[in-house]
Amino acid sequence: MRALIDRLQPLGRALMLPIAVLPVAALLLRLGQPDLLSIPFVAAAGQAIFDNLGLLFAAGVAVGLARENHGAAALAGLVCYLVTTEGAKPLLHAPADLPAAAADLQLAAWRAKEIAKASVPAGIVSGLVAGALYNRYADIRLPAYLGFFGGRRFVPIAAGLAGIALALAFGGGFPLFEAGVDALSRWVVAAGPLGLFAYGVLNRLLLVTGLHHILNNMAWFPVGDFHGATGDLKRFFAGDPGAGGFMAGFFPVMMFGLPAACLAMYRAAPPARRAGVAGLYLSLGLTSLLTGVNEPIEFTFLFLAPALFVAHAVLTGLAMVVMDLLGVKLGFGFSAGLLDYLLDYGLATRPLLLLPVGAVYAGLYYGLFSWGIRRFDLKTPGREAVAGAVEAVLPGDRAVAFVAALGGADNLTSVHACTTRLRLLVGDSARLDRDGLARLGARGVLDLGGGSVQVVVGPEADQLATSIRRAAGSTAGLSGARAGSVRREDPAETVPLSALRQALRDAGPTDRFVRGKRLILEGCDVSAGTCFTDLAGVRAAAWVGSSLHLLIEADVDPDLLG
Template sequence: MKQMMSGVQQLGRALMLPIAVLPAAALLLRLGQPDWLELIAPDMVGQGDNAISMLHATLPFIGAAGGALFSQLGILFAIGVAVGFAREGHGAAALAGVVAYFVTLSGAEALLTVPPDVLAGVPDGLAGLVANDYRDGLMARVHVPVGIICGATAGMLYNRYANIALPEYLAFFGGRRFVPIAAAVAGLGYALLLGLTVEAIVAGMEQASRAILDAGGIGLFVYGLLNRLLIVTGLHHIINNLAWFQVGNFQGAAGDLNRFFAGDPEAGGFMSGFFPVMMFGLPAACYAMYRQARPERRKEVGGMLGSMALTSFLTGVTEPIEFTFMFLAPALFALHAVLTGVAMALMDFLQVKLGFGFSAGLFDYVINFGDATNPLLLIPVGLAYAAIYYFVFSFAIRWLDLKTPGREPAAAGIAAASGSSAAASGGGLTAATGFVVALGGAGNLVSIGACTTRLRLEIKKQDLVDEAALRALGAKGFVRPSANTLQVIIGPTAERVADEIRAAMSGPAAATAPAEIAGSAKTTAGKVRADLPEAIAHLLAGPAGLGAAWLAGTNRLIIESGIRDNLDTDALAKLGVYAVKPAGDAAVSQFLIVDDALRQQVFASASLGA
């Protein structure tokens, strides 16, 4: 069961890569529609050889470019999912995914038999064309699922056979070159299975689509509810793909998202309800958290909450907000899921049909405004949702005394702030090395991936992960789907952070777990440089019994004794040194050192006693 869940988790991550091209496709498709140009310059369109008329004439070219991406979604999924499953995202897996995809579709199409009633009354000269149209239309309904299956197969084949060694006379076909060959064989098996069953599969998809669409508001409510509840595990990507790329059919375009951009006036039901929540509700929740923060800490957390609110409003990326209260108040998160379901049903009841290429933010709302139905109704619904979220969150935070940002104990707040500052001041690989250290060292990391907002990691030991250090580096929350998988919610920069972590994996400070940092230096009592500030000197070489001290990673000082009552924490804080609650042994104290120069000074002092 755990292995199956891990595989589904990996599929959810892999699906995000091909979906990432949809904003570009949606933008090109929208810019290719003539109405936006006719709206802003109606008097110049078609009036002579002016620039507007020339631009108007090129719009079909732009629209065709965007339409091409939507018509080839199956190939994009075959490539993207293969890369997502393969170790290191190697291109050989992408090639294998395309090979399996083409073999599957072409082989299955060759096995199809055209029913006699399709050709009834068709002239002999057109019979071949009609038969080909029938086959193409039938296969078009399964392009996306076939792409996903072939991509996943190719990725797994790469992981299994990328290093295969063949006999010398076949050595040229060994290693990575063997993977596309194996994928072709797998595609042949899929072609046989699909060719014999595709008509039944498509008929079943049609019946399921009709049942879902006929469910109306109830079906949309359930979808919205599950979409938010499953975000904890990342499995919401699975049901999103079913709704956006499979449910319903309009002139060959399958799925709510495809149908919307193909001009289906009934499409958009599985997207419209997200707009009130993402553009209005969750930003209002951020404002509620800001207002409920301690007065002296509002300035400190205001930037973070404002950034998360703006990200949600503009782009529809909401996970950083949701993970600030998901585990603090599960009942509040459940209410958020219910409100999302209600928004889906309400927008459908009001006949509001909105669409997006990426997510339900302002950018997509403006870009697709001309293709939407009753788009202005979003404003009153959104304002109502903003009020509901603000008052519900304000009441819940006060009544339940939730430790939302700005309401944590002072020491924890200082540590988080200082950790963020340290990461920012270090920048680049400094922060990335901090992530590696906090994750238990390079030896604890098996694989590193990312989706839109979270790091998706496979690790050896969960107990080596330092959540406090990760939060200090900007993590918003954590999900552990299994004993060896970890998801760290970062925000829209997750992919960049994952790349930097991979680059930092070979760094000396990242080589081992925090307790065994390569190149770390210890110091014993009495061996401290005289030019250190008094508070630091007292910390390192105070009374007997302090024990050894050493630097771990990029900004953390570890001392082998509990934090003593007579430490001058105010003086340390002025120097940018803050106490952190130990993650493990209570006899070990940890301090974050913000200033680079001071950190190097302490490290040099520690080296004297090594």
């Protein structure tokens, strides 16, 4: 089970990149509708994103899984997806009742509509294949006469070949795929309230592992069909009056329940300390109310009171059931917050019923949290032992402080992010300074074993991850070897990265590959070798065919070269 979770977590993270595009798609689509601004070209622009979600998933998943998140993986994902979907179309067998008039046009339109039902699964599979191919072949060396196609250029070629195999699978197996989706859709409908309850509970319980994103994708994109639009989310924006069941239940929890929990935690703090935590709880509550981003609140009590978190998961499942029984259908492009509620009000069914249900949920959460905190003396923020306050530092200094609190640059193997969490691989989790991370504003730290660590920081996670990667490559004075260095075999010595980076910029290679202590540069001018003359840490520079080979005094980490 541990191995399965470890394999699925990168996929959960990668799925967030294309999903992050949905808010702008929903915004453009709704603003352009006749009941709002009535601007057809704006609505068409938003619809274009929904119509091409498969492309977005192919590129986004590939980049999310690839080492260095390199753009070559995105290109490979797009190539694989296009070959898969276009190659599958001729393999689809048309029904006998297609109109005879303009038969070729009718057949082409039918095939395009059918394959569009599989666009998101095809995009995800294409992204998975492209990401795996990039990680396997990004540094491949080919014979000299094929040298131009080596390295990262080889990855889209390999992805195109893989796309042919996928085209055979999707084209030949499309009847099975369609039957499977139909069976799943019928099961979901037949499951009724029980299925919605299970979805709501699991959605929250899987939060700890980050696998709830995978569960969401199953509900939001493949299930159901409304004039070619598949999935609860896409069908909602296509005008399906039956869509929205897998989204409506989140609104009472995120807009009313969790903000009320913040109020309960604030009022549970001793009066003398309430002023110190008022800003924290106000920020958390407003974030959940307005945008539906709720993980920072959940991690405030997830480990302090697991029983409260289980109750929260059960209440989420019940909200799904209640909203469905009341016939309420709501949708969102980002999450279940006030902004999405107002924007998509015109597409919703019985949206005003959210208000009384939300009021009940606010009372439930406030009462449950007030009782639980006092009954079990939970040390929620404001009730814990007095410690250092959240440090106010400049953005660059904060990233440096995060690197130090994470055990130093030499303890960081990889730094990525999803919506609200840093997703890290560390050498030794015992070196983490949890109190220091808390002072820097982290709301929780999850040690998942095997060096996998997640730090909950809120919606700034992606920007902070980028800053941490930069700080780890340019800041001296942290634990272990200097963060701004590539370590030699002797950890007491370092190769100055700043000079190496500058020399690389001056040389202007079109591509580069790393082989242990060898850095191979492609597309350099013949004079580029002089950029590395007498450069500290570079033992030798030599031309091999059209490639410039640099022998470095230590193993090269590509992430540290910028």
